[in-house]
Amino acid sequence: MNGISPRRLVQLRILLEKGGEARFYWWPEWLQLRGDVLELDRHECQLCKARGRYSQATIVHHVKHLRDRPDLALSIWDPDTHERQLVSVCKACHEAEHPEALRKFEPRKAPLTAERWD
Ligand SMILES: [Zn+2]
Ligand SMILES: [Zn+2]
Numbered sequence: 001m002n003g004i005s006p007r008r009l010v011q012l013r014i015l016l017e018k019g020g021e022a023r024f025y026w027w028p029e030w031l032q033l034r035g036d037v038l039e040l041d042r043h044e045c046q047l048c049k050a051r052g053r054y055s056q057a058t059i060v061h062h063v064k065h066l067r068d069r070p071d072l073a074l075s076i077w078d079p080d081t082h083e084r085q086l087v088s089v090c091k092a093c094h095e096a097e098h099p100e101a102l103r104k105f106e107p108r109k110a111p112l113t114a115e116r117w118d
Helices: 006-018 021-026 028-040 046-050 091-097 099-105
Strands: 059-062 086-089
Touching: 006 021, 021 028, 028 059, 028 086, 046 086, 046 091, 059 091, 086 091
Parallel strands: none
Antiparallel strands: 059 086
16 A cells, blocks of 8 residues: 545645544555554664664654655655655654654744854
8 A cells, every 4th residue: 555545635634724634544545554664674774774773673664754845744755856755764854854743842942053063
């Protein structure tokens, strides 16, 4: 199974509109595909791997975020770039991929300044 059905895409857009996208992560299609992606990546974080490190992957990440591209919600491969759209990642890498989610937890953190980048 690869790609979202038109009926599911309509349902997902409604969930996103209502802020109920957490329900997507319980869809049987997602749970199945998520398992397939983890297996494909041998449960190894692909972002750590690219940096020569090993971490166990616990999360399957949407490279083009669910909210931006619900049509790619159930696509392992991105049809536009032919690169991976779903990748296995560790928790630390996943948080780095979602700075918007982190900001919710650290609202008072000072913004990054030029010096902090060295
Ligand atoms: Zn990682
Ligand atoms: Zn993600």
